[in-house]
Amino acid sequence: MPLTVENCSSIDIHSLQKTVKRIVNKDYPESTSEEMRRYTLEELKKFTVNDQFFEYESIKNYLGGYRWFFSCPNCGKRCGKLFLPPPATRVQQYYCKTCHKLKNQSALQGQNNMYRKVNKPLKRMREIEDKISRGHLIPTKVQELLNEYESLEKNLKGSQEYRLYTFKKKHDL
Numbered sequence: 001m002p003l004t005v006e007n008c009s010s011i012d013i014h015s016l017q018k019t020v021k022r023i024v025n026k027d028y029p030e031s032t033s034e035e036m037r038r039y040t041l042e043e044l045k046k047f048t049v050n051d052q053f054f055e056y057e058s059i060k061n062y063l064g065g066y067r068w069f070f071s072c073p074n075c076g077k078r079c080g081k082l083f084l085p086p087p088a089t090r091v092q093q094y095y096c097k098t099c100h101k102l103k104n105q106s107a108l109q110g111q112n113n114m115y116r117k118v119n120k121p122l123k124r125m126r127e128i129e130d131k132i133s134r135g136h137l138i139p140t141k142v143q144e145l146l147n148e149y150e151s152l153e154k155n156l157k158g159s160q161e162y163r164l165y166t167f168k169k170k171h172d173l
Contacts, residue, residue, distance in 0.1 A: 002103060008085050011070075011094060040058075057070075073093060074096070074099040083095065114165065129149075
């Protein structure tokens, strides 16, 4: 089975940049946009994982501020995430998806009936449960999500693939 993005550890520039931005805003509250970019870059360069340093690029956002990217240490391509495969599978460095030859699991299973008719609806149902459990939605949005959930559940229970899936799960096959 090919190695997928879901099997790998990853670092995301967006969450890293948000954390760094909070630090920079606290330390330099009266900075201009260009100064903020410079301070952010200085803070980002302090970030290492497993003694691996990273290069960064930024582009000006049309709404103001900057959008940040990693520069892949292997190919130099801009990317939002870098991936580290499980030990003993590939090079133990954070590289982009292309360099590690990774695919998303959904891309590999997209044409598969079991994925399309069972796994994808179950995943969406879990997403709906998570959204509702957070409890910050207005009642009309909650009702929309509940209606979608019931529709997915109804379609699942009527499909042969789901019946086979539950049978296999119940009997540990």
